[in-house]
Amino acid sequence: MSEDLFRQFWWLIFPLSWFIFGAWQSWLSYRANRETLDLIKTYAASGREPPPELLSKLNKRWHGDDDDRDERPRYRRRRERSWYQVVLFGLLASGFAVAAATNMYGAGEAFVIVAFVLGALAAATLVQVLIDRNGPTV
Amino acid sequence: MADLFRDFWWLLFPMSAMALTGFRAWLKDRARRETMQALRELAESGREPPAYLLAQLQR
Incomplete structure (x- = not known):
């Protein structure tokens, strides 16, 4: 019973640990702030x-x-894209596209979705790099 | 049980990485608390903290 449950939901370990770690970091940060104030x-x-x-x-x-010398707001900094990401997303998308085409592990349909998502990320990143007014960043 | 381990042995790697990240965050926090404690003792005794102790705060 518990083994079956684990087999079905093992992936939950990742998001749950992410939440727990985030909460713990926030608590440490709060404590650090309180001690600094004291x-x-x-x-x-x-x-x-x-x-x-x-x-x-x-x-x-x-x-x-973050680097305090960067005056731009955080949301602007996060959107900064580079050729590195274009290549990364592009190659990942191609890899998953091949996996989908060859029906690797019998999970061709799942790979199609992943290939689409990564392909969209690669395309969007490429557009952003090309239209960036400051020129592409490597 | 052995079957479960055979299927999910690779989970040991991400889980160890998570445990290590948590442990490092805890060590970092402990180092910071000890620096703060030293700064507090210096402040209470009315002495100026040395520059290298203050530099620890920027880490």
Whole structure:
């Protein structure tokens, strides 16, 4: 019974661990932030200026660990695409297309879906690289 | 049970990677807490923290 259940739902391990890890990271981050604030309060209580590194640590918490020199908002940075991704998605799509055409492992139909998704990603990335006003990034 | 292991032995790799990632996050957090503790002790005794200790915060 439990073996059957595991065989059917083993893939759930991945999304569930992702959620658990995310929650744990958030908790660690919250605790780090609270401790930084406590330390800053210690400085304030003794009437001294806290070191700038402490304040920048707080700033990092609110604005993420990304490179702070990049002024663009996060959603713009994430959409940056490069030739690397075009090649990666293109080759993956071709691989899955071959798997679909040869009905590899008897799962040809499933491979068709994967090939379509990766093909669409490759095409969309290619378009984005080509129309990027700043020129393609390698 | 042996059959299950035969079919899913490869799961050991992603699961070890997950466990390792969690362990590294915990170690990093512990190092940060110890740095904060040292900074707090210095702050309470009214001394300036050394630059290398503050540099640890940026890691």
